[in-house]
Amino acid sequence: MGKGISGDARLAAAPYDQWVLLSPAGGSPRPPARYKHAAQVVQDKLYVVGGSRNGRSLSDVQVFDFKTSSWSALSPARGSKHPNHENDATGGSFPALAGHSMVKWKNYLLAVAGSTRSSSSLNKVSVWLIDVQANSWSAVETYGKTARDGQSVSILGSRLLMFGGEDNKRRLLNDLHILDLETMMWEEVKSEKGGPAPRYDHSAAVYADQYLLIFGGSSHSTCFNDLYLLDLQTLEWSQPDAQGAHITPRSGHAGAMIDENWYIVGGGDNASGSTDTVVINASKFVWSVVTSVSARDPLACEGLTLCSTTVDGEKVLIAFGGYNGKYSNEILDSFFWDCLRICGQLERSSLLQIFVLKSKPRNLVQPRLLQSAAAAAAAASVTAAYAVITATDEKTRDIVATDDFDIKRAQPASNSKKFVAEIDVLNGENGKLAARLAEVRDENSKLKDKLDMTNLSYGELAKELKSVQDQLAAEGSRCQKLESQIAAARKRLESAGSLENELEVLHQHISQVEETIATTQRRKSGGVWKWVAGSTEVDKQLPNRKRKRRICYSFEAACLLPVAGCFLKVLLMVDLENMSPEIILFIFFGGGTW
Numbered sequence: 382m383g384k385g386i387s388g389d390a391r392l393a394a395a396p397y398d399q400w401v402l403l404s405p406a407g408g409s410p411r412p413p414a415r416y417k418h419a420a421q422v423v424q425d426k427l428y429v430v431g432g433s434r435n436g437r438s439l440s441d442v443q444v445f446d447f448k449t450s451s452w453s454a455l456s457p458a459r460g461s462k463h464p465n466h467e468n469d470a471t472g473g474s475f476p477a478l479a480g481h482s483m484v485k486w487k488n489y490l491l492a493v494a495g496s497t498r499s500s501s502s503l504n505k506v507s508v509w510l511i512d513v514q515a516n517s518w519s520a521v522e523t524y525g526k527t528a529r530d531g532q533s534v535s536i537l538g539s540r541l542l543m544f545g546g547e548d549n550k551r552r553l554l555n556d557l558h559i560l561d562l563e564t565m566m567w568e569e570v571k572s573e574k575g576g577p578a579p580r581y582d583h584s585a586a587v588y589a590d591q592y593l594l595i596f597g598g599s600s601h602s603t604c605f606n607d608l609y610l611l612d613l614q615t616l617e618w619s620q621p622d623a624q625g626a627h628i629t630p631r632s633g634h635a636g637a638m639i640d641e642n643w644y645i646v647g648g649g650d651n652a653s654g655s656t657d658t659v660v661i662n663a664s665k666f667v668w669s670v671v672t673s674v675s676a677r678d679p680l681a682c683e684g685l686t687l688c689s690t691t692v693d694g695e696k697v698l699i700a701f702g703g704y705n706g707k708y709s710n711e712i713l714d715s716f717f718w719d720c721l722r723i724c725g726q727l728e729r730s731s732l733l734q735i736f737v738l739k740s741k742p743r744n745l746v747q748p749r750l751l752q753s754a755a756a757a758a759a760a761a762s763v764t765a766a767y768a769v770i771t772a773t774d775e776k777t778r779d780i781v782a783t784d785d786f787d788i789k790r791a792q793p794a795s796n797s798k799k800f801v802a803e804i805d806v807l808n809g810e811n812g813k814l815a816a817r818l819a820e821v822r823d824e825n826s827k828l829k830d831k832l833d834m835t836n837l838s839y840g841e842l843a844k845e846l847k848s849v850q851d852q853l854a855a856e857g858s859r860c861q862k863l864e865s866q867i868a869a870a871r872k873r874l875e876s877a878g879s880l881e882n883e884l885e886v887l888h889q890h891i892s893q894v895e896e897t898i899a900t901t902q903r904r905k906s907g908g909v910w911k912w913v914a915g916s917t918e919v920d921k922q923l924p925n926r927k928r929k930r931r932i933c934y935s936f937e938a939a940c941l942l943p944v945a946g947c948f949l950k951v952l953l954m955v956d957l958e959n960m961s962p963e964i965i966l967f968i969f970f971g972g973g974t975w
Contacts, residue, residue, distance in 0.1 A: 398671050400658070400680060400700075409451040412443035416684030416704035417530075419483030421490055423513050427688065427699060428455075430492055430511070431478030438477035438496065442511070447692065460517035475518050476509070480530030484541065486562060488514055491521075493541060493560075496530045496549070506543070506567070508560070523565045529554060531581030535593065537613070539563050542593055546581050553579035553600055557593075557611070576618035577609045582683070584636035586643050588663040594643060596661075599632035604650040606630040608661070623661065625668035631655045633683030638663075639696055644671070646700055647685045654681030654705050681705055 405411065418432025418439070427445040431438065442455040457475060481495025490511040497507065505528055508521040532546030532554075541560040547553055555577055557570040576595075577583075583598025583605070593611040597604070606628050610619045634648025634655065641663045648655045656678065658671045674680045685703030689696065 400672065400674065403450070405445070405452055406450045410453075412441070412452055412454070413439065415439055415702050416682070417479045418684075418686060418702050419478075419481050419492060419495075420686035420688055420699075420701055421483050421485045422688045422690040422699065423485055423488065423490065426513075427701070428483075428490055428511075428513065429686075429701060430475075430483055430490070431481060431495070432702065433479035433684075438479040440475050440477035442475060455516065457511060457516050457518040460512065460515065460519050475511075478509075482532060482534035482543075484534055484536040486536060486539070488512070491536075491541070491562075493534045493543065494529050494532050494546065506558075508565075521565055523560065523567060527554070529581075533583055533585035533595070535585050535587045537587050537590060542585070542587065544585055544593070544595060545577070545579065545583060545598065551601070553581060555579040570616060572611070572616045572618055574618050576611065577607065578605070580605060580632075582632040582634075584634055584645060586636055586638045586663075588638065588641065588643070592663070594663065596636065596643075596645065597631050597634060597648065599630075599651070604630035604632050608666075621666045623666040623668055625661075626659065626670050628659055628668050629655060629657075633685075635685050635687035635700065637687045637689040637698055639689050639698075644687065644689075644698055646687050646698070647680060647682050647703060649681070649683045649705075654683065656681045677705075679703065679705065 412429065413434055415429075415432030415434045418429055420427060420429045422428075425447050427447070429443040429445070431440065433439065442457060444453050444455050445451070446453070459474075476497050478492060478495045478497055481492050483490055483492045485491075490513060492509040492511065494506050506523065507528070508523050509518060510521050511518045527548050529546035529548050533544050535542045539562040541562065543558045543560065545554050545556070557572075557576075559568045559570055560566070561568070577598075578600065580598035580600060584596050586594045588594055591613055593613060595609040595611070597606055599605060608621055608623055610621055611617070612619070628645075630650050631645075631648030632650070634645055636643055636645045638644075642660050643663055644658065644660045646658045653676060656676055657673050658680070659668060660671050661668050680700065680703075682703030682705035686701050688699045688701075690699065691697070
C-alpha cells in the first residue's frame with residue numbers, strides 16, 4: 382500500500398464492488414497493448430514493464446500518473462557497474478521480457494525470471510533492478526536456479542519467494558526458492574510433505590508474514606482451482622478446506638492482497654475466460670464472489686496484472702492488460718486497468734467484524750474438514766488442550782474479577798479458594814495433556830526413525846533387486862545364445878542323416894563299379910591262347926558271323942606260329958653284323974610277306 386493519491390471525480394462517484402473505466406486524459410498517448418507483462422504501483426504511478434504482443438517480447442517501461450491521468454514512456458539508463466552478458470547484449474536499453482514477475486522493494490522495482498531474447502539467461506533466473514527515482518536499471522548478479530516463466534514471485538521483507546513455473550524445455554516445476562535481497566543469494570526450500578503439483582500461470586500471496594498462499598494455475602492439459610498453504614516457519618504444506626462459493630479452475634489470472642482479503646481476477650480454463658472477480662478471506666478460508674462481468678468483457682482474459690493502492694483514502698484494485706482473443710490498451714474496455722472500490726466494503730466489513738467480535742456467533746457453519754467422525758477424533762486431543770487453556774484463562778479472569786468484586790462488595794473469601802482449587806485441577810489436567818502430547822511426539826519420532834530405516838532398507842533392496850534383474854538379463858541372453866546354437870546343431874544333425882544315406886548309396890555304387898571292374902579284368906586275363914582258343918562264354922555272346930571270323934583268325938594264327946618260330950630261329954642263326962642291310966630288309970619284309 383502506498384500513500385493516498387488523487388483520483389478523478391468519476392472514481393469518487395463510482396459504486397462499490399464494481400469495475401469502472403479510468404480513462405487517461407485527452408491527448409495522452411497510450412502504450413501498446415500487451416499481456417504477460419508485470420506491473421506495480423510506486424508512490425503516485427503505475428509502472429508497466431515488458432510483456433508480449435504478437436509473439437514478440439516488449440522491452441519498454443510505461444508509466445501511468447494517477448494525478449494527471451496520463452501515460453508516459455520511461456527510458457531508464459543502464460546503471461549497472463557489473464553488467465552480465467545479457468546486459469552487454471542489450472546495450473543500454475532495458476531487455477525485452479515476457480512472462481516475468483515484478484515486486485516492489487523500497488523504492489525499487491525488481492523484475493524476476495521470464496523469457497528473454499538473450500541466450501545468457503537460459504540457464505539461470507535473471508533479476509533486474511529498476512530505480513524509479515534515478516531512472517536507471519541494472520542487472521542483479523545472482524547465482525540462481527533454473528530459468529523459467531509463468532512462475533509466481535512474492536516478497537516478504539527482504540526475501541523473494543519464487544514458486545513453480547515452466548523452464549525453457551517446457552518442463553513444469555513445483556520448487557520453491559528464496560532470494561535474499563541483501564546478499565543476492567538463492568536458497569532452495571524443501572518440504573517433507575508434498576505440496577502443489579507442478580504448474581505455471583498460477584498466483585501467490587503472503588499472508589500475516591508467515592504463510593504463502595498458492596492458487597490455481599495449470600499443467601499442459603489441466604487447469605486447477607486448488608488452494609495450498611505453506612507455513613514459512615515449519616515449511617509444511619497444507620490444503621485448507623475452503624468454504625463459500627465454488628471457484629472454477631483457472632490459470633493466467635492475477636491476484637492482490639488487501640489486509641486479509643485476497644482478490645483474484647481474470648484467468649481462464651483453455652476454453653473460456655473467467656468472468657467472476659472472487660475474494661477469499663485468508664484467516665477463515667471462505668470464498669465469495671465480488672462481482673461478475675460478461676464473457677466478452679476485457680476482464681475475462683488471461684495474462685493481466687492486478688495491483689492494490691489507495692486513491693483519495695480509498696483502497697482500490699487496478700487491473701491492466703491481458704488477452705482474450707484480442708489485445709487492448711484501454712483502461713477496462715480495451716485492455717484495461719480498472720479500479721474496484723472496496724473501501725466501503727472494508728468499512729462495512731470492519732463494522733461487521735466489530736459487531737461479530739462483540740456478539741456471540743450464531744448459526745456457525747462447522748468446517749467441512751471436521752464433519753467426519755475420523756477427522757473430528759483426530760482433532761479431539763488438540764481441541765481438548767485448547768479448551769483447557771481457554772478454561773484456565775476464563776477462570777483466571779473470573780478470579781481477578783471476583784477479587785475486585787470482593788474488595789468492593791466484601792464478599793466471603795471462600796469463593797476465591799474454590800476458584801483456586803478449580804484452577805489447580807485444570808492445571809493438573811493440562812499437565813497430563815502436555816505429558817500425553819510429549820508421548821505422542823516421542824512415538825512420532827520413533828515412527829519417523831523406523832520409516833527412515835524402512836526407506837533405507839527399501840533402497841538397499843531396490844539396489845539388490847536391480848543387480849539380480851541385471852544378472853537374470855545376462856543369463857537370459859546366454860540362454861538365448863545356447864538355444865540358437867542347439868537349433869543350429871540340430872539342423873546339422875538332420876543334414877548328417879541325409880549325408881549318411883547318400884554315402885551309403887555311393888558305397889553301393891562303388892561296390893557295383895568294383896564288381897564290374899573285377900569281372901572285366903577276369904574276362905581279359907585269358908591271354909593270347911585264350912583269345913586263340915576262344916572262350917565258350919564269349920563265343921556264345923558273339924554273333925555267328927563274328928564267331929566264324931574268329932575261328933578263321935585262330936586257324937591262321939595256329940599255322941603261322943611254326944613259320945614265325947622258324948623265321949626267328951634263322952634270324953638268330955644268321956650273323957647280322959656281317960650281313961648287308963639290303964639282305965636284312967629282304968629277310969624281314971620277305972619273310973613277313975611270305
